[in-house]
Amino acid sequence: MAPSPLKLGLIAGGGQIPTLIRDACRAEGRPLFIAALNGFCEPASVAGAEHDWFDLPQVGRLLKALKSAGVQQVCLCGHVSKPDFSNLKPDWRGAMLLPKLIKATLIGDDALLRVVTETFEGEGFGIVGVDALMRDLLVREQAYSTRQPTEQQETDIRAAMAAARDLGIADRGQAAVAAQGIVVGLEDDAGTDALLLRMASRPEARGGVLAKCVKPQQDRRVDLPTIGVTTVENAAAAGLSGIAVEAGAALMVDAAATAAAADRLGLFLIGLRHGG
Template sequence: MTETPRTLGILAGGGRLPAQVAAAARAAGRSVFIVGLEGFADPAVLAPWRHEIIRIGAAGRIMAALRGHGCQDLVLIGPVRRPSMLDLRPDAEGVRILGRIGRAAFLGDDGLLAAVIRVLGEAGFRVIGAHEVMRDALGPRGLLTRMAPDAQAVADLERGIAVARALGAADVGQGCVVQQGIVLAVEAVEGTDAMLARCAGLARPGVGGVLLKLVKPGQERRADLPTIGPTTIAGAVAAGLRGVAFEAGGTIL
Protein backbone atom coordinates (compact mmCIF):
# COMPACT_ATOMS: atom_id res chain seq x y z
CA MET A 1 0.00 0.00 0.00
CA THR A 2 1.51 3.32 -1.10
CA GLU A 3 1.93 5.90 1.65
CA THR A 4 0.32 9.28 0.91
CA PRO A 5 3.01 12.00 0.82
CA ARG A 6 2.80 14.28 3.83
CA THR A 7 1.78 17.91 3.43
CA LEU A 8 4.82 20.09 2.89
CA GLY A 9 4.95 23.23 4.98
CA ILE A 10 6.75 26.23 3.53
CA LEU A 11 7.86 29.11 5.71
CA ALA A 12 8.08 31.85 3.10
CA GLY A 13 10.06 35.03 2.94
CA GLY A 14 10.25 37.27 -0.12
CA GLY A 15 10.61 36.58 -3.82
CA ARG A 16 9.17 33.90 -6.08
CA LEU A 17 11.10 30.91 -4.75
CA PRO A 18 8.38 29.89 -2.24
CA ALA A 19 5.93 29.41 -5.11
CA GLN A 20 8.54 27.51 -7.13
CA VAL A 21 9.11 25.13 -4.21
CA ALA A 22 5.34 24.71 -3.88
CA ALA A 23 4.98 23.93 -7.59
CA ALA A 24 7.77 21.34 -7.44
CA ALA A 25 6.16 19.71 -4.40
CA ARG A 26 2.76 19.57 -6.11
CA ALA A 27 4.34 18.07 -9.24
CA ALA A 28 5.74 15.33 -6.98
CA GLY A 29 2.27 14.61 -5.63
CA ARG A 30 2.51 16.48 -2.33
CA SER A 31 -0.02 18.91 -0.93
CA VAL A 32 1.36 22.24 0.24
CA PHE A 33 0.60 24.81 2.90
CA ILE A 34 2.52 28.08 3.12
CA VAL A 35 3.02 30.42 6.04
CA GLY A 36 4.03 33.76 4.54
CA LEU A 37 5.99 36.00 6.89
CA GLU A 38 4.22 39.35 7.09
CA GLY A 39 6.20 42.20 5.58
CA PHE A 40 8.45 39.82 3.63
CA ALA A 41 6.31 37.34 1.67
CA ASP A 42 4.56 38.66 -1.44
CA PRO A 43 0.79 38.01 -1.13
CA ALA A 44 0.46 37.95 -4.92
CA VAL A 45 3.04 35.16 -5.17
CA LEU A 46 1.28 33.09 -2.50
CA ALA A 47 -2.26 33.75 -3.76
CA PRO A 48 -2.61 30.51 -5.81
CA TRP A 49 -1.66 28.37 -2.81
CA ARG A 50 -3.20 27.49 0.53
CA HIS A 51 -1.52 29.98 2.79
CA GLU A 52 -1.74 32.26 5.78
CA ILE A 53 0.19 35.49 6.36
CA ILE A 54 1.54 35.69 9.92
CA ARG A 55 3.98 38.12 11.50
CA ILE A 56 7.38 36.65 12.27
CA GLY A 57 7.12 37.16 16.04
CA ALA A 58 3.87 35.18 16.33
CA ALA A 59 5.63 31.82 16.60
CA GLY A 60 2.68 30.22 18.37
CA ARG A 61 0.33 31.05 15.49
CA ILE A 62 2.90 29.90 12.93
CA MET A 63 3.36 26.49 14.56
CA ALA A 64 -0.37 26.07 15.14
CA ALA A 65 -1.09 26.84 11.48
CA LEU A 66 1.52 24.34 10.27
CA ARG A 67 0.31 21.62 12.62
CA GLY A 68 -3.31 22.36 11.78
CA HIS A 69 -2.60 21.62 8.13
CA GLY A 70 -0.73 18.40 8.91
CA CYS A 71 2.74 19.70 8.09
CA GLN A 72 5.72 17.77 9.42
CA ASP A 73 8.25 18.44 6.67
CA LEU A 74 9.14 22.12 6.43
CA VAL A 75 11.11 24.25 3.95
CA LEU A 76 12.48 27.67 4.89
CA ILE A 77 12.81 29.75 1.72
CA GLY A 78 12.93 33.38 0.62
CA PRO A 79 14.84 36.38 1.96
CA VAL A 80 13.91 37.75 5.39
CA ARG A 81 15.54 40.78 6.97
CA ARG A 82 16.35 40.14 10.62
CA PRO A 83 13.95 42.26 12.71
CA SER A 84 14.86 44.24 15.80
CA MET A 85 13.42 43.05 19.11
CA LEU A 86 11.05 46.04 18.98
CA ASP A 87 9.72 44.97 15.59
CA LEU A 88 9.71 41.27 16.50
CA ARG A 89 7.18 41.57 19.37
CA PRO A 90 7.42 37.86 20.21
CA ASP A 91 4.39 36.05 21.57
CA ALA A 92 4.73 33.54 24.43
CA GLU A 93 5.95 30.79 22.09
CA GLY A 94 8.32 33.26 20.44
CA VAL A 95 9.82 34.16 23.81
CA ARG A 96 10.30 30.46 24.57
CA ILE A 97 11.99 29.91 21.20
CA LEU A 98 14.29 32.88 21.72
CA GLY A 99 15.30 31.32 25.01
CA ARG A 100 16.11 28.06 23.22
CA ILE A 101 18.05 29.87 20.49
CA GLY A 102 20.08 31.78 23.06
CA ARG A 103 23.22 33.57 21.90
CA ALA A 104 22.72 32.38 18.32
CA ALA A 105 20.15 35.17 17.94
CA PHE A 106 23.08 37.58 17.90
CA LEU A 107 25.30 35.59 15.53
CA GLY A 108 25.45 35.73 11.73
CA ASP A 109 22.67 34.39 9.54
CA ASP A 110 23.99 30.82 9.37
CA GLY A 111 24.44 30.55 13.12
CA LEU A 112 20.92 31.84 13.67
CA LEU A 113 19.34 29.62 11.01
CA ALA A 114 21.10 26.52 12.35
CA ALA A 115 19.66 27.29 15.79
CA VAL A 116 16.17 27.88 14.35
CA ILE A 117 16.33 24.55 12.50
CA ARG A 118 17.38 22.80 15.71
CA VAL A 119 14.47 24.34 17.65
CA LEU A 120 11.99 23.44 14.90
CA GLY A 121 13.27 19.87 15.04
CA GLU A 122 12.69 19.79 18.79
CA ALA A 123 9.13 20.97 18.10
CA GLY A 124 8.49 17.97 15.84
CA PHE A 125 9.15 19.44 12.38
CA ARG A 126 11.64 17.99 9.90
CA VAL A 127 13.34 20.84 8.06
CA ILE A 128 14.48 19.92 4.55
CA GLY A 129 16.31 21.97 1.96
CA ALA A 130 14.50 23.64 -0.93
CA HIS A 131 16.88 21.78 -3.24
CA GLU A 132 15.49 18.48 -1.90
CA VAL A 133 12.11 19.48 -3.33
CA MET A 134 13.30 21.29 -6.48
CA ARG A 135 15.58 18.48 -7.62
CA ASP A 136 16.90 20.29 -10.71
CA ALA A 137 17.37 23.69 -9.08
CA LEU A 138 21.05 23.46 -8.14
CA GLY A 139 23.42 24.98 -10.67
CA PRO A 140 25.67 22.49 -12.49
CA ARG A 141 29.42 22.56 -12.96
CA GLY A 142 30.88 24.04 -16.11
CA LEU A 143 30.37 26.88 -18.56
CA LEU A 144 26.71 27.85 -19.00
CA THR A 145 27.15 30.50 -21.72
CA ARG A 146 28.94 30.73 -25.05
CA MET A 147 31.51 33.20 -23.70
CA ALA A 148 34.37 31.71 -21.69
CA PRO A 149 36.21 33.76 -19.04
CA ASP A 150 39.54 35.23 -20.14
CA ALA A 151 42.70 35.36 -18.01
CA GLN A 152 41.62 38.54 -16.18
CA ALA A 153 38.20 37.12 -15.37
CA VAL A 154 39.78 33.91 -14.07
CA ALA A 155 42.13 35.93 -11.87
CA ASP A 156 39.19 37.98 -10.57
CA LEU A 157 37.29 34.80 -9.78
CA GLU A 158 40.24 33.34 -7.89
CA ARG A 159 40.49 36.54 -5.88
CA GLY A 160 36.74 36.43 -5.28
CA ILE A 161 36.88 32.84 -4.04
CA ALA A 162 39.45 33.79 -1.40
CA VAL A 163 37.39 36.80 -0.30
CA ALA A 164 34.05 34.94 -0.27
CA ARG A 165 35.52 32.09 1.77
CA ALA A 166 36.87 34.54 4.33
CA LEU A 167 33.49 36.30 4.51
CA GLY A 168 31.67 33.00 4.85
CA ALA A 169 33.99 31.71 7.56
CA ALA A 170 33.08 34.80 9.59
CA ASP A 171 29.36 34.19 8.82
CA VAL A 172 29.07 37.58 7.12
CA GLY A 173 27.93 36.96 3.55
CA GLN A 174 28.08 34.66 0.53
CA GLY A 175 29.29 36.85 -2.29
CA CYS A 176 31.51 39.60 -3.61
CA VAL A 177 32.30 41.54 -6.77
CA VAL A 178 35.86 41.77 -8.09
CA GLN A 179 37.09 43.86 -11.02
CA GLN A 180 40.67 43.80 -12.27
CA GLY A 181 41.84 42.36 -8.96
CA ILE A 182 40.05 45.01 -6.88
CA VAL A 183 37.22 44.01 -4.56
CA LEU A 184 34.44 46.46 -5.41
CA ALA A 185 31.88 45.18 -2.91
CA VAL A 186 31.18 42.38 -0.46
CA GLU A 187 27.79 41.04 0.54
CA ALA A 188 26.61 41.50 4.11
CA VAL A 189 23.18 42.01 5.63
CA GLU A 190 21.91 44.05 2.65
CA GLY A 191 21.91 41.06 0.27
CA THR A 192 23.14 40.52 -3.27
CA ASP A 193 20.80 42.91 -5.09
CA ALA A 194 21.76 45.89 -2.92
CA MET A 195 25.43 44.97 -3.20
CA LEU A 196 25.17 44.99 -6.99
CA ALA A 197 23.38 48.35 -6.93
CA ARG A 198 26.38 49.83 -5.12
CA CYS A 199 28.81 48.54 -7.72
CA ALA A 200 27.58 50.71 -10.59
CA GLY A 201 29.25 53.77 -9.09
CA LEU A 202 32.42 51.93 -8.11
CA ALA A 203 33.45 50.35 -11.41
CA ARG A 204 36.90 51.13 -12.83
CA PRO A 205 37.60 51.96 -16.49
CA GLY A 206 38.29 48.92 -18.65
CA VAL A 207 36.95 45.39 -18.59
CA GLY A 208 34.07 44.72 -16.23
CA GLY A 209 34.14 42.71 -13.04
CA VAL A 210 32.59 39.45 -11.92
CA LEU A 211 30.11 38.42 -9.25
CA LEU A 212 30.92 35.33 -7.21
CA LYS A 213 28.62 33.49 -4.79
CA LEU A 214 29.69 30.58 -2.57
CA VAL A 215 28.19 28.48 0.19
CA LYS A 216 29.70 29.50 3.53
CA PRO A 217 32.24 27.00 4.91
CA GLY A 218 30.34 24.57 7.14
CA GLN A 219 27.01 26.21 6.29
CA GLU A 220 23.69 24.60 7.25
CA ARG A 221 22.54 23.75 3.71
CA ARG A 222 18.87 23.32 4.56
CA ALA A 223 18.37 27.09 4.54
CA ASP A 224 19.75 30.16 2.79
CA LEU A 225 21.72 28.53 0.00
CA PRO A 226 23.13 31.10 -2.44
CA THR A 227 20.53 32.00 -5.05
CA ILE A 228 20.92 33.50 -8.50
CA GLY A 229 17.78 34.52 -10.38
CA PRO A 230 16.68 36.96 -13.08
CA THR A 231 16.93 39.93 -10.70
CA THR A 232 20.53 38.99 -9.88
CA ILE A 233 21.47 38.79 -13.56
CA ALA A 234 19.75 42.10 -14.32
CA GLY A 235 21.60 43.72 -11.42
CA ALA A 236 24.92 42.34 -12.64
CA VAL A 237 24.29 43.72 -16.13
CA ALA A 238 23.28 47.12 -14.74
CA ALA A 239 26.49 47.18 -12.67
CA GLY A 240 28.58 46.61 -15.80
CA LEU A 241 29.76 43.14 -14.80
CA ARG A 242 30.74 40.65 -17.45
CA GLY A 243 30.30 37.42 -15.58
CA VAL A 244 28.63 35.58 -12.73
CA ALA A 245 30.09 32.50 -11.05
CA PHE A 246 28.74 30.29 -8.30
CA GLU A 247 29.43 27.12 -6.36
CA ALA A 248 28.27 24.18 -8.46
CA GLY A 249 25.87 21.91 -6.61
CA GLY A 250 25.37 24.50 -3.90
CA THR A 251 23.55 27.39 -5.59
CA ILE A 252 19.87 27.63 -6.51
CA LEU A 253 19.31 28.92 -10.05
Protein backbone atom coordinates in the same frame (compact mmCIF):
# COMPACT_ATOMS: atom_id res chain seq x y z
CA MET B 1 1.79 0.67 -3.19
CA ALA B 2 4.02 3.71 -2.64
CA PRO B 3 3.61 5.49 0.70
CA SER B 4 1.82 8.83 0.69
CA PRO B 5 4.22 11.80 0.65
CA LEU B 6 4.67 13.67 3.93
CA LYS B 7 2.76 16.92 4.23
CA LEU B 8 5.04 19.88 3.71
CA GLY B 9 4.91 23.16 5.56
CA LEU B 10 6.40 25.94 3.45
CA ILE B 11 7.66 28.89 5.50
CA ALA B 12 7.46 31.31 2.60
CA GLY B 13 9.35 34.56 2.21
CA GLY B 14 9.70 36.69 -0.91
CA GLY B 15 10.74 35.84 -4.45
CA GLN B 16 9.79 33.12 -6.92
CA ILE B 17 10.91 30.00 -5.08
CA PRO B 18 7.79 29.61 -2.89
CA THR B 19 5.64 29.64 -6.04
CA LEU B 20 7.89 27.08 -7.74
CA ILE B 21 7.69 24.72 -4.77
CA ARG B 22 3.92 25.18 -4.54
CA ASP B 23 3.58 24.19 -8.18
CA ALA B 24 5.94 21.22 -7.79
CA CYS B 25 3.95 19.92 -4.80
CA ARG B 26 0.73 20.31 -6.77
CA ALA B 27 2.19 18.42 -9.74
CA GLU B 28 3.33 15.46 -7.64
CA GLY B 29 0.26 15.43 -5.43
CA ARG B 30 2.16 16.29 -2.26
CA PRO B 31 0.00 17.83 0.49
CA LEU B 32 1.10 21.37 1.30
CA PHE B 33 0.45 24.11 3.83
CA ILE B 34 2.02 27.52 3.19
CA ALA B 35 2.90 29.71 6.15
CA ALA B 36 3.20 33.02 4.32
CA LEU B 37 5.28 35.69 6.03
CA ASN B 38 3.66 39.11 6.05
CA GLY B 39 5.74 41.75 4.30
CA PHE B 40 7.75 39.21 2.33
CA CYS B 41 5.64 36.51 0.64
CA GLU B 42 3.74 37.54 -2.48
CA PRO B 43 -0.02 36.84 -2.39
CA ALA B 44 0.30 35.05 -5.75
CA SER B 45 2.56 32.44 -4.10
CA VAL B 46 -0.28 31.08 -1.96
CA ALA B 47 -2.98 31.09 -4.65
CA GLY B 48 -4.86 27.81 -4.72
CA ALA B 49 -2.99 26.38 -1.72
CA GLU B 50 -3.91 25.79 1.91
CA HIS B 51 -2.27 28.70 3.72
CA ASP B 52 -2.31 31.33 6.44
CA TRP B 53 -0.41 34.56 7.02
CA PHE B 54 2.00 35.18 9.89
CA ASP B 55 4.13 37.98 11.27
CA LEU B 56 7.74 37.00 11.96
CA PRO B 57 7.44 37.02 15.78
CA GLN B 58 4.26 34.87 15.85
CA VAL B 59 6.26 31.74 16.62
CA GLY B 60 3.69 30.07 18.86
CA ARG B 61 0.84 30.71 16.45
CA LEU B 62 2.93 29.41 13.54
CA LEU B 63 3.89 26.18 15.29
CA LYS B 64 0.30 25.58 16.35
CA ALA B 65 -0.95 26.16 12.80
CA LEU B 66 1.60 23.74 11.33
CA LYS B 67 0.58 21.03 13.77
CA SER B 68 -3.14 21.67 13.21
CA ALA B 69 -2.58 21.38 9.46
CA GLY B 70 -0.88 17.98 9.90
CA VAL B 71 2.49 19.18 8.63
CA GLN B 72 5.38 16.71 9.06
CA GLN B 73 8.22 18.42 7.22
CA VAL B 74 9.14 22.10 6.97
CA CYS B 75 10.99 24.00 4.25
CA LEU B 76 12.24 27.54 4.80
CA CYS B 77 12.42 29.36 1.48
CA GLY B 78 12.26 32.79 -0.07
CA HIS B 79 13.88 36.06 0.90
CA VAL B 80 13.45 37.35 4.46
CA SER B 81 15.45 40.35 5.61
CA LYS B 82 16.81 40.46 9.13
CA PRO B 83 14.22 42.20 11.35
CA ASP B 84 14.69 45.08 13.75
CA PHE B 85 14.22 43.08 16.95
CA SER B 86 13.45 46.23 18.96
CA ASN B 87 10.26 46.76 16.96
CA LEU B 88 8.94 43.20 17.06
CA LYS B 89 5.82 42.32 19.01
CA PRO B 90 6.18 38.58 19.61
CA ASP B 91 3.62 36.17 21.01
CA TRP B 92 4.59 34.31 24.19
CA ARG B 93 6.60 31.64 22.35
CA GLY B 94 8.33 34.26 20.26
CA ALA B 95 9.19 36.21 23.42
CA MET B 96 10.83 33.08 24.88
CA LEU B 97 12.87 32.64 21.71
CA LEU B 98 13.82 36.29 21.23
CA PRO B 99 16.91 36.36 23.51
CA LYS B 100 18.42 33.39 21.63
CA LEU B 101 17.73 35.07 18.28
CA ILE B 102 19.28 38.37 19.35
CA LYS B 103 22.38 36.58 20.67
CA ALA B 104 22.68 34.57 17.44
CA THR B 105 22.36 37.74 15.36
CA LEU B 106 25.56 39.04 16.93
CA ILE B 107 27.35 35.97 15.56
CA GLY B 108 25.87 35.83 12.04
CA ASP B 109 23.08 34.62 9.80
CA ASP B 110 24.07 30.97 10.04
CA ALA B 111 23.84 31.09 13.83
CA LEU B 112 20.44 32.78 13.55
CA LEU B 113 19.12 30.15 11.17
CA ARG B 114 20.44 27.40 13.43
CA VAL B 115 18.22 28.68 16.24
CA VAL B 116 15.25 28.68 13.85
CA THR B 117 15.83 25.15 12.55
CA GLU B 118 16.44 23.79 16.05
CA THR B 119 13.11 25.28 17.11
CA PHE B 120 11.24 23.45 14.36
CA GLU B 121 13.12 20.22 14.98
CA GLY B 122 12.42 20.49 18.69
CA GLU B 123 8.72 20.49 17.86
CA GLY B 124 9.07 17.28 15.85
CA PHE B 125 9.23 18.71 12.32
CA GLY B 126 11.77 17.45 9.81
CA ILE B 127 13.67 20.12 7.87
CA VAL B 128 13.93 19.70 4.10
CA GLY B 129 15.99 21.92 1.82
CA VAL B 130 14.85 23.66 -1.33
CA ASP B 131 17.45 21.65 -3.26
CA ALA B 132 15.86 18.38 -2.12
CA LEU B 133 12.46 19.54 -3.37
CA MET B 134 13.62 21.27 -6.55
CA ARG B 135 16.82 19.61 -7.72
CA ASP B 136 16.54 21.31 -11.11
CA LEU B 137 17.24 24.64 -9.38
CA LEU B 138 20.74 23.56 -8.33
CA VAL B 139 23.51 25.28 -10.26
CA ARG B 140 25.41 22.83 -12.46
CA GLU B 141 29.10 22.78 -13.29
CA GLN B 142 28.82 24.38 -16.71
CA ALA B 143 28.79 27.58 -18.72
CA TYR B 144 25.28 29.04 -18.87
CA SER B 145 26.16 31.89 -21.21
CA THR B 146 27.66 32.16 -24.65
CA ARG B 147 30.38 34.48 -23.45
CA GLN B 148 33.32 32.90 -21.64
CA PRO B 149 35.65 34.55 -19.11
CA THR B 150 39.02 35.83 -20.24
CA GLU B 151 42.26 34.87 -18.51
CA GLN B 152 42.10 38.06 -16.41
CA GLN B 153 38.49 37.37 -15.52
CA GLU B 154 39.39 33.83 -14.44
CA THR B 155 41.90 35.42 -12.05
CA ASP B 156 39.12 37.66 -10.75
CA ILE B 157 36.84 34.65 -10.31
CA ARG B 158 39.44 32.93 -8.13
CA ALA B 159 39.95 36.07 -6.04
CA ALA B 160 36.23 36.69 -5.60
CA MET B 161 35.47 33.04 -4.80
CA ALA B 162 38.21 32.95 -2.16
CA ALA B 163 36.91 36.18 -0.62
CA ALA B 164 33.33 34.93 -0.65
CA ARG B 165 34.38 31.69 1.04
CA ASP B 166 36.33 33.57 3.73
CA LEU B 167 33.31 35.80 4.25
CA GLY B 168 31.15 32.71 4.65
CA ILE B 169 33.50 31.16 7.19
CA ALA B 170 33.11 34.37 9.20
CA ASP B 171 29.30 34.00 8.77
CA ARG B 172 29.02 37.44 7.20
CA GLY B 173 27.84 36.79 3.66
CA GLN B 174 28.01 34.66 0.53
CA ALA B 175 29.24 36.95 -2.25
CA ALA B 176 32.19 39.08 -3.27
CA VAL B 177 33.32 41.18 -6.23
CA ALA B 178 36.87 41.26 -7.59
CA ALA B 179 38.37 43.30 -10.42
CA GLN B 180 41.93 43.21 -11.77
CA GLY B 181 42.73 40.54 -9.21
CA ILE B 182 41.70 42.75 -6.27
CA VAL B 183 38.64 42.24 -4.06
CA VAL B 184 36.60 45.45 -4.25
CA GLY B 185 33.32 44.49 -2.57
CA LEU B 186 31.93 42.11 0.04
CA GLU B 187 28.32 41.20 0.74
CA ASP B 188 26.84 42.17 4.10
CA ASP B 189 23.45 41.73 5.81
CA ALA B 190 21.79 43.80 3.06
CA GLY B 191 22.41 41.02 0.50
CA THR B 192 23.75 40.61 -3.01
CA ASP B 193 21.53 43.19 -4.72
CA ALA B 194 22.72 45.85 -2.25
CA LEU B 195 26.34 44.82 -2.90
CA LEU B 196 25.83 45.26 -6.64
CA LEU B 197 24.17 48.64 -6.10
CA ARG B 198 27.26 49.78 -4.17
CA MET B 199 29.51 48.48 -6.94
CA ALA B 200 27.68 50.64 -9.48
CA SER B 201 29.22 53.72 -7.83
CA ARG B 202 32.72 52.22 -7.56
CA PRO B 203 34.77 52.84 -10.74
CA GLU B 204 37.34 50.23 -9.66
CA ALA B 205 34.64 47.54 -9.85
CA ARG B 206 33.97 48.02 -13.55
CA GLY B 207 34.78 44.93 -15.56
CA GLY B 208 34.92 42.88 -12.38
CA VAL B 209 33.33 39.59 -11.41
CA LEU B 210 30.66 38.62 -8.89
CA ALA B 211 31.17 35.27 -7.14
CA LYS B 212 28.69 33.51 -4.85
CA CYS B 213 29.32 30.38 -2.80
CA VAL B 214 27.83 28.54 0.13
CA LYS B 215 29.15 29.15 3.64
CA PRO B 216 31.31 26.08 4.32
CA GLN B 217 29.85 25.47 7.78
CA GLN B 218 26.20 26.23 7.12
CA ASP B 219 23.25 23.86 7.20
CA ARG B 220 22.61 23.39 3.49
CA ARG B 221 18.93 22.76 4.11
CA VAL B 222 18.51 26.52 4.55
CA ASP B 223 19.78 29.72 2.93
CA LEU B 224 21.61 28.39 -0.12
CA PRO B 225 23.05 31.18 -2.31
CA THR B 226 20.53 32.13 -4.99
CA ILE B 227 20.76 34.05 -8.25
CA GLY B 228 18.31 34.86 -11.01
CA VAL B 229 17.54 37.37 -13.73
CA THR B 230 17.62 40.30 -11.29
CA THR B 231 21.13 39.34 -10.17
CA VAL B 232 22.33 39.40 -13.78
CA GLU B 233 20.64 42.72 -14.48
CA ASN B 234 22.11 44.32 -11.36
CA ALA B 235 25.57 42.96 -12.18
CA ALA B 236 25.32 44.48 -15.66
CA ALA B 237 24.14 47.80 -14.21
CA ALA B 238 27.20 47.77 -11.96
CA GLY B 239 29.45 47.36 -15.00
CA LEU B 240 30.59 43.85 -14.11
CA SER B 241 31.73 41.40 -16.77
CA GLY B 242 30.27 38.22 -15.34
CA ILE B 243 29.06 35.98 -12.53
CA ALA B 244 30.50 32.75 -11.13
CA VAL B 245 28.42 30.58 -8.77
CA GLU B 246 29.33 27.47 -6.80
CA ALA B 247 27.93 24.44 -8.59
CA GLY B 248 25.99 21.92 -6.54
CA ALA B 249 25.62 24.34 -3.64
CA ALA B 250 23.60 27.26 -5.02
CA LEU B 251 20.23 27.83 -6.65
CA MET B 252 19.42 29.47 -9.98
CA VAL B 253 15.83 30.58 -10.44
CA ASP B 254 14.71 30.02 -14.05
CA ALA B 255 18.08 29.03 -15.50
CA ALA B 256 16.94 29.56 -19.10
CA ALA B 257 15.79 33.13 -18.47
CA THR B 258 18.85 33.89 -16.35
CA ALA B 259 21.21 32.60 -19.04
CA ALA B 260 19.29 34.55 -21.69
CA ALA B 261 19.65 37.72 -19.61
CA ALA B 262 23.41 37.15 -19.38
CA ASP B 263 23.67 36.77 -23.16
CA ARG B 264 21.46 39.80 -23.76
CA LEU B 265 23.57 41.96 -21.44
CA GLY B 266 26.94 40.57 -22.52
CA LEU B 267 27.95 38.88 -19.27
CA PHE B 268 29.43 35.45 -18.72
CA LEU B 269 27.59 33.18 -16.30
CA ILE B 270 29.20 29.97 -15.06
CA GLY B 271 28.79 27.31 -12.39
CA LEU B 272 32.03 26.13 -10.82
CA ARG B 273 32.84 23.42 -8.31
CA HIS B 274 34.72 24.56 -5.21
CA GLY B 275 38.33 24.94 -6.25
CA GLY B 276 37.34 25.17 -9.92
